[in-house]
Amino acid sequence: xxxxxxxxxxxxxxxxxxxxxxxxxxxxxxxxxxxxxxxxxxxxxxxxxxxxxxxxxxxxxxxxxxxxxxxxxxxxxxxxxxxxxxxxxxxxxxxxx
Amino acid sequence: xxxxxxxxxxxxxxxxxxxxxxxxxxxxxxxxxxxxxxxxxxxxxxxxxxxxxxxxxxxxxxxxxxxxxxxxxxxxxxxxxxxxxxxxxxxxxxxxxxxxxxxxxxxxxxxxxxxxxxxxxxxxxxxxxxxxxxxxxxxxxxxxxxxxxxxxxxxxxxxxxxxxxxxxxxxxxxxxxxxxxxxxxxxxxxxxxxxxxxxxxxxxxxxxxxxxxxxxxxxxxxxxxxxxxxxxxxxxxxxxxxxxxxxxxxxxxxxxxxxxxxxxxxxxxxxxxxxxxxxxxxxxxxxxxxxxxxxxxxxxxxxxxxxxxxxxxxxxxxxxxxxxxxxxxxxxxxxxxxxxxxxxxxxxxxxxxxxxxxxxxxxxxxxxxxxxxxxxxxxxxxxxxxxxxxxxxxxxxxxxxxxxxxxxxxxxxxxxxxxxxxxxxxxxxxxxxxxxxxxxxxxxxxxxxxxxxxxxxxxxxxxxxxxxxxxxxxxxxxxxxxxxxxxxxxxxxxxxxxxxxxxxxxxxxxxx
Numbered sequence: 001x002x003x004x005x006x007x008x009x010x011x012x013x014x015x016x017x018x019x020x021x022x023x024x025x026x027x028x029x030x031x032x033x034x035x036x037x038x039x040x041x042x043x044x045x046x047x048x049x050x051x052x053x054x055x056x057x058x059x060x061x062x063x064x065x066x067x068x069x070x071x072x073x074x075x076x077x078x079x080x081x082x083x084x085x086x087x088x089x090x091x092x093x094x095x096x097x
Numbered sequence: 098x099x100x101x102x103x104x105x106x107x108x109x110x111x112x113x114x115x116x117x118x119x120x121x122x123x124x125x126x127x128x129x130x131x132x133x134x135x136x137x138x139x140x141x142x143x144x145x146x147x148x149x150x151x152x153x154x155x156x157x158x159x160x161x162x163x164x165x166x167x168x169x170x171x172x173x174x175x176x177x178x179x180x181x182x183x184x185x186x187x188x189x190x191x192x193x194x195x196x197x198x199x200x201x202x203x204x205x206x207x208x209x210x211x212x213x214x215x216x217x218x219x220x221x222x223x224x225x226x227x228x229x230x231x232x233x234x235x236x237x238x239x240x241x242x243x244x245x246x247x248x249x250x251x252x253x254x255x256x257x258x259x260x261x262x263x264x265x266x267x268x269x270x271x272x273x274x275x276x277x278x279x280x281x282x283x284x285x286x287x288x289x290x291x292x293x294x295x296x297x298x299x300x301x302x303x304x305x306x307x308x309x310x311x312x313x314x315x316x317x318x319x320x321x322x323x324x325x326x327x328x329x330x331x332x333x334x335x336x337x338x339x340x341x342x343x344x345x346x347x348x349x350x351x352x353x354x355x356x357x358x359x360x361x362x363x364x365x366x367x368x369x370x371x372x373x374x375x376x377x378x379x380x381x382x383x384x385x386x387x388x389x390x391x392x393x394x395x396x397x398x399x400x401x402x403x404x405x406x407x408x409x410x411x412x413x414x415x416x417x418x419x420x421x422x423x424x425x426x427x428x429x430x431x432x433x434x435x436x437x438x439x440x441x442x443x444x445x446x447x448x449x450x451x452x453x454x455x456x457x458x459x460x461x462x463x464x465x466x467x468x469x470x471x472x473x474x475x476x477x478x479x480x481x482x483x484x485x486x487x488x489x490x491x492x493x494x495x496x497x498x499x500x501x502x503x504x505x506x507x508x509x510x511x512x513x514x515x516x517x518x519x520x521x522x523x524x525x526x527x528x529x530x531x532x533x534x535x536x537x538x539x540x541x542x543x544x545x546x547x548x549x550x551x552x553x554x555x556x557x558x559x560x561x562x563x564x565x566x567x568x569x570x571x572x573x574x575x576x577x578x579x580x581x582x583x584x585x586x587x588x589x590x591x592x593x594x595x596x597x598x599x600x601x602x603x604x605x606x607x608x609x
Contacts, residue, residue, distance in 0.1 A: 039583070070578075
């Protein structure tokens with residue numbers, strides 16, 4: 001699966017995470033900004049990576065601005081951003097969900 | 098070495114400063130020798146000057162201990178004015194011993210640390226950029242954190258020997274009689290500064306409002322004051338305190354506040370003549386409003402409210418629901434103003450308020466205290482000093498002291514964003530769990546297992562869901578996931594005294 005266009009999901013509100021996905025050519029690159037990076041940084045990156053892998057995407061750039069989101073929110077925002085990028089929001093990839 | 102809370106303390110520093118590890122909240126009845134200040138005799142004339150540079154030059158020497166109060170809070174101009182002058186004169190190696198450090202002082206304090214003007218600090222707390230640089234090892238020696246009662250004790254017994262106190266006041270006469278109630282920058286009670294005025298060798302008042310002699314009522318007296326320095330402005334009235342402390346609208350906080358009120362009204366302490374203190378956190382403040390309704394419904398009046406005073410408490414005083422307000426500081430303008438309007442609002446100094454080593458502090462007479470927490474652990478130990486990143490961002494304040502109440506209630510949301518408030522072990526232990534009785538969260542209530550009586554009183558009450566604190570900690574972790582541990586170096590950047598002067602915990606330099 002290839003990321004073609006840049007897409008965004010989420011807000012900068014407290015307890016949310018804003019995920020921006022764009023075309024990559026060097027594997028899965030995640031740039032994370034988070035107030036809780038010391039305590040949950042690895043956790044957040046792992047959660048995002050798992051979603052990317054489920055989509056079978058090999059090259060992608062992700063910018064994630066986290067405001068203390070819980071795992072379920074991180075998953076939802078990542079899925080939505082990727083679907084918007086792939087143009088599959090109307091026909092979601094149910095296996096990934 | 099380890100103390101009773103199993104906190105690991107740095108052996109070398111414990112030995113160097115001759116500190117004992119924390120053991121117990123019991124103070125007992127030791128005999129204490131207090132110290133007294135040196136007095137430069139004067140007939141009271143010639144104290145007024147506008148030459149701050151000369152006052153600094155004549156009185157502040159390398160290696161001295163100087164102090165300030167924080168009653169102007171974020172509107173303070175005094176600290177910066179005096180410290181800039183001290184730096185200009187190249188004075189070095191000072192110990193800074195303010196009652197606390199507010200955000201308005203951060204930039205100048207950092208500058209003074211970086212150029213070697215300040216090499217030691219003892220304070221109630223620090224926030225923002227200052228907490229950040231100290232947590233990153235800006236000082237060679239650890240900051241000593243003391244509660245308001247602990248500072249009073251340390252000043253009285255000489256652990257803190259203040260050479261020169263620089264005290265800003267919104268009014269003073271030519272001999273040094275002053276209070277905190279009148280003037281453009283009035284802040285109400287001078288509670289913390291009264292210790293400095295009584296025990297510092299030199300007391301320098303700074304004011305922009307010289308009034309006719311004799312100034313009354315006087316909280317600081319002419320017998321204590323060496324100089325009265327006229328300055329342009331002591332502070333920014335708009336930043337000293339908001340008009341009235343804003344009620345939280347956060348539904349989580351309101352739910353917690355409501356539950357705290359239920360805990361109080363269903364406890365055996367809720368009877369005519371009870372006493373209470375609230376902290377300054379969102380939920381703790383809102384409790385007063387819920388408590389008011391229960392007091393009216395059940396025709397119960399409080400004998401006194403203690404500590405930092407806010408408008409909701411003043412309202413209760415004026416409605417006759419509280420007999421007296423015992424006021425060590427005022428958090429808003431309404432409370433500050435009330436001190437001069439209400440004869441039942443009594444100014445108290447930090448020793449009277451909370452000092453363990455005297456002939457009876459008010460906290461020991463307190464029935465109920467409602468306090469906040471950054472973290473509380475499954476042993477009920479509370480952290481109010483270091484944040485989720487391990488950086489200093491808070492203050493001991495009166496936390497350890499007010500926890501001496503017969504029923505101390507901690508209110509905290511189960512989680513703040515992704516940060517859990519209920520944990521297995523707090524990052525920094527400030528108030529020992531043995532002095533905490535009840536924890537109220539938005540998910541439910543936990544009672545300290547050593548309070549079987551409260552456990553019984555609070556069971557089967559509609560609206561109070563009792564859990565063990567371990568259950569609440571598990572709930573929190575289930576929501577947020579497993580945290581990674583913080584990384585610290587071996588360097589100690591802070592030592593936290595318990596109110597009796599023993600060491601309850603140490604704070605390490607954070608590793609980024």
